[in-house]
Amino acid sequence: MNEQQRRLLATAGLAQLRFDAPMAEYCTLRAGGNAAALVDVQSTEELRRLLVLLAEEEIKFFVIGRGSNLLVTDSGYSGVIIRLKGEFNAFAVQERGPDFTVVKAGAGCALGKLVSWCSGQGLAGLEFLVGIPGSVGGAVRMNAGAWGSEVGERLLAIEFVDKEGNIRHSSAAELRLSYRNLALVEGEIGKTAITAAWFGLNYDQEEKIRSRCAAYLVQRKGKQPAGAASAGSFFKNPPGDFAGRLIEAAGLKGASCGRAMISPVHANFLVNTGGATATDILALAEQARAEVFARFGIWLEPEVQIIQEANA
Numbered sequence: 001m002n003e004q005q006r007r008l009l010a011t012a013g014l015a016q017l018r019f020d021a022p023m024a025e026y027c028t029l030r031a032g033g034n035a036a037a038l039v040d041v042q043s044t045e046e047l048r049r050l051l052v053l054l055a056e057e058e059i060k061f062f063v064i065g066r067g068s069n070l071l072v073t074d075s076g077y078s079g080v081i082i083r084l085k086g087e088f089n090a091f092a093v094q095e096r097g098p099d100f101t102v103v104k105a106g107a108g109c110a111l112g113k114l115v116s117w118c119s120g121q122g123l124a125g126l127e128f129l130v131g132i133p134g135s136v137g138g139a140v141r142m143n144a145g146a147w148g149s150e151v152g153e154r155l156l157a158i159e160f161v162d163k164e165g166n167i168r169h170s171s172a173a174e175l176r177l178s179y180r181n182l183a184l185v186e187g188e189i190g191k192t193a194i195t196a197a198w199f200g201l202n203y204d205q206e207e208k209i210r211s212r213c214a215a216y217l218v219q220r221k222g223k224q225p226a227g228a229a230s231a232g233s234f235f236k237n238p239p240g241d242f243a244g245r246l247i248e249a250a251g252l253k254g255a256s257c258g259r260a261m262i263s264p265v266h267a268n269f270l271v272n273t274g275g276a277t278a279t280d281i282l283a284l285a286e287q288a289r290a291e292v293f294a295r296f297g298i299w300l301e302p303e304v305q306i307i308q309e310a311n312a
């Protein structure tokens with residue numbers, strides 16, 4: 001982004017704009033370079049205005065949620081990172097049937113908040129998301145899942161704003177949902193902002209829903225490094241196997257590079273032990289990949305979205 005474009009952004013009436021934003025502050029891995037600008041948009045109207053401006057100026061952008069599956073390389077990102085706040089945090093029952101309820105959730109909602117609210121309403125089906133520190137938008141984009149369930153199983157439709165600023169809708173049938181991915185049948189998902197999602201939920205007693213949530217949280221605590229800065233599972237599980245099992249079998253539990261370490265608790269968690277750079281983390285990930293490939297002939301694919309100038 002050049003100086004003139006920075007001035008244009010600064011005078012565009014955006015409610016929350018930060019230049020040279022250190023992405024380590026916005027990602028759970030607590031590492032990464034600066035984004036030229038970061039905008040917290042508060043409404044669909046503000047988002048549309050921003051996207052139109054960026055399209056006119058040919059400034060690239062990237063929408064993020066709570067940064068829990070994300071790593072920006074240390075060289076940073078020369079475009080605009082957008083987060084959805086304000087009206088995008090709302091959720092409500094949209095339609096109530098005899099045995100099925102439709103809930104509309106804004107993309108900026110924290111998953112934990114949504115699941116807790118659903119429990120209070122006696123709405124079941126999203127309990128598996130408890131403990132995943134992402135947003136609705138991020139969970140939809142990643143088709144987040146746990147304990148044998150995925151977001152796609154409950155997703156009815158999404159609303160999104162395309163890169164020209166048009167508001168669009170897609171039913172689940174018009175989306176391609178796969179393991180930790182969502183794609184549009186038409187258009188490029190990476191160049192859109194998912195603004196809301198509709199979920200189909202069943203009724204159950206609040207007590208039972210909350211007790212399922214509690215059980216999932218207990219299981220998570222036993223299997224994952226508590227309190228460590230990470231992005232959850234770094235690699236996707238290859239078909240029929242587990243990335244964590246392979247990395248552990250390659251003898252890499254506890255291996256480190258700079259301040260990045262393969263968690264001794266769960267080998268698919270790469271953790272920042274304090275002050276790791278994105279370069280440390282990526283070097284460690286490459287070491288794990290190379291070692292697993294050398295031993296088992298399996299090439300692990302990152303689940304974490306890596307933002308670097310070349311691909312973003």
Ligand SMILES: Cc1cc2nc3c(=O)[nH]c(=O)nc-3n(C[C@H](O)[C@H](O)[C@H](O)COP(=O)(O)OP(=O)(O)OC[C@H]3O[C@@H](n4cnc5c(N)ncnc54)[C@H](O)[C@@H]3O)c2cc1C
Nearest residue numbers: 065066067068069134135137138139141144145194231232
């Ligand atoms: C401790 C821990 C445990 C985890 N456990 C799980 C787990 O059990 N299962 C699981 O699936 N994941 C897990 N994760 C990973 C992560 O939390 C999920 O992938 C989550 O859904 C990402 O949401 P986010 O809002 O943080 O997205 P981000 O990390 O901010 O973004 C991830 C991707 O989604 C895109 N994106 C985000 N919001 C939008 C939007 N509104 N419109 C368009 N694109 C968007 C971004 O561009 C990026 O490509 C875990 C992470 C941690 C740190």
